[in-house]
Amino acid sequence: MTRPLRALIDISALKHNFSIVRNCAPQSLAMAVVKANGYGHGMLRVANALENAEGFALLNIEEAVTLREAGFNQTILLLEGFFEACELPELAAHSLSTVVHCPEQIEMLEASSLKRKLNIFLKINSGMNRLGFKPEVFNEAMHRLVECPAVGDLCLMTHFATADEAQGIAPQMACFNRVTSGLDAQRSLANSAAIIRYPETHADWVRPGIMLYGSSPFADVSAECLGLKPVMTLESQVIAVQEIKPGEAIGYGASFRSKTPMRVGIVACGYADGYPRHAPSGTPVLVGGVRSCTLGRVSMDMICIDLSSIHHVGIGSPVIFWGDGLSVDEVAKAAGTISYELLCKLTQRVPVVEV
Numbered sequence: 177m178t179r180p181l182r183a184l185i186d187i188s189a190l191k192h193n194f195s196i197v198r199n200c201a202p203q204s205l206a207m208a209v210v211k212a213n214g215y216g217h218g219m220l221r222v223a224n225a226l227e228n229a230e231g232f233a234l235l236n237i238e239e240a241v242t243l244r245e246a247g248f249n250q251t252i253l254l255l256e257g258f259f260e261a262c263e264l265p266e267l268a269a270h271s272l273s274t275v276v277h278c279p280e281q282i283e284m285l286e287a288s289s290l291k292r293k294l295n296i297f298l299k300i301n302s303g304m305n306r307l308g309f310k311p312e313v314f315n316e317a318m319h320r321l322v323e324c325p326a327v328g329d330l331c332l333m334t335h336f337a338t339a340d341e342a343q344g345i346a347p348q349m350a351c352f353n354r355v356t357s358g359l360d361a362q363r364s365l366a367n368s369a370a371i372i373r374y375p376e377t378h379a380d381w382v383r384p385g386i387m388l389y390g391s392s393p394f395a396d397v398s399a400e401c402l403g404l405k406p407v408m409t410l411e412s413q414v415i416a417v418q419e420i421k422p423g424e425a426i427g428y429g430a431s432f433r434s435k436t437p438m439r440v441g442i443v444a445c446g447y448a449d450g451y452p453r454h455a456p457s458g459t460p461v462l463v464g465g466v467r468s469c470t471l472g473r474v475s476m477d478m479i480c481i482d483l484s485s486i487h488h489v490g491i492g493s494p495v496i497f498w499g500d501g502l503s504v505d506e507v508a509k510a511a512g513t514i515s516y517e518l519l520c521k522l523t524q525r526v527p528v529v530e531v
């Protein structure tokens with residue numbers, strides 16, 4: 177047998193989560209966000225499972241071409257747009273859509289002589305101050321794009337900074353509505369949090385990411401409460417057991433020292449697999465179906481867990497780090513991060529198995 181660590185991907189959970197997007201935003205087209213290799217789940221695997229989505233959104237042209245060449249005829253959108261003029265003929269050749277967020281990109285479009293028009297998502301900076309045109313320069317950007325022979329359909333787009341937080345979206349929504357009022361174009365605003373909480377943001381295209389993968393966008397509402405099912409389960413096995421005496425330490429830096437006799441399980445999974453090295457002692461795990469926790473520092477290839485009161489487990493017992501029965505959101509919180517990071521940082525060496 178090979179090393180027991182695996183990431184199981186539950187395709188039916190992915191489809192189920194997509195149906196939640198449809199229930200939340202029944203009038204909108206859905207652009208499934210598959211950046212970062214489908215949040216670590218496999219871009220093509222996710223696209224195949226969500227073939228009914230009207231579009232896919234991702235970051236680079238290579239991935240976009242891979243999707244197109246795999247036979248996906250939907251809208252495929254580059255969320256950061258193009259970076260150099262030399263990408264434009266390739267975008268046109270594959271009918272890829274692109275975000276335009278800065279005047280330099282408009283100049284490149286104006287200077288191009290494309291044989292086919294490109295569909296553009298014109299990004300408005302409504303307050304996040306990352307990508308997009310500020311309200312005061314939006315009209316000029318819009319005008320130049322409308323006049324540009326290389327430009328086909330236009331969709332007006334923005335992205336929310338706090339749709340998942342108590343402060344909500346009101347100022348950004350008001351800004352977007354003011355800037356785009358009366359314009360004849362499609363609109364796209366909503367990430368997962370806005371899809372769930374703010375129907376007024378749904379418009380023509382919604383852009384679900386994290387909710388597809390079964391994690392909650394909100395710190396204060398669980399995925400389960402939202403009806404979402406975990407897609408990725410990271411599981412391994414106990415590969416060794418150590419009995420330690422009071423005063424003995426566990427792992428690098430001897431950062432955990434026991435006050436009592438303990439039974440410690442060593443599990444095949446470490447930071448080189450994508451488990452967060454900064455997860456402290458006490459981060460939850462499931463072993464043999466029972467909740468336990470990590471002990472000491474996470475090594476490159478191994479983690480120690482507490483088996484002291486779980487007598488039925490030993491070498492070969494299954495361990496779940498997140499997924500089925502243990503929410504990735506809970507683990508992320510314990511490790512001081514967010515589910516997005518845990519999911520997309522799974523590394524190449526972890527075998528992925530579809531279930």
Ligand SMILES: *Cc1c(COP(=O)(O)O)cnc(C)c1O
Nearest residue numbers: 209255335367368383384385386
């Ligand atoms: C990543 C991303 C999304 C998806 O966000 P989630 O919070 O994962 O739903 C939507 N829109 C843009 C522009 C993004 O970059």
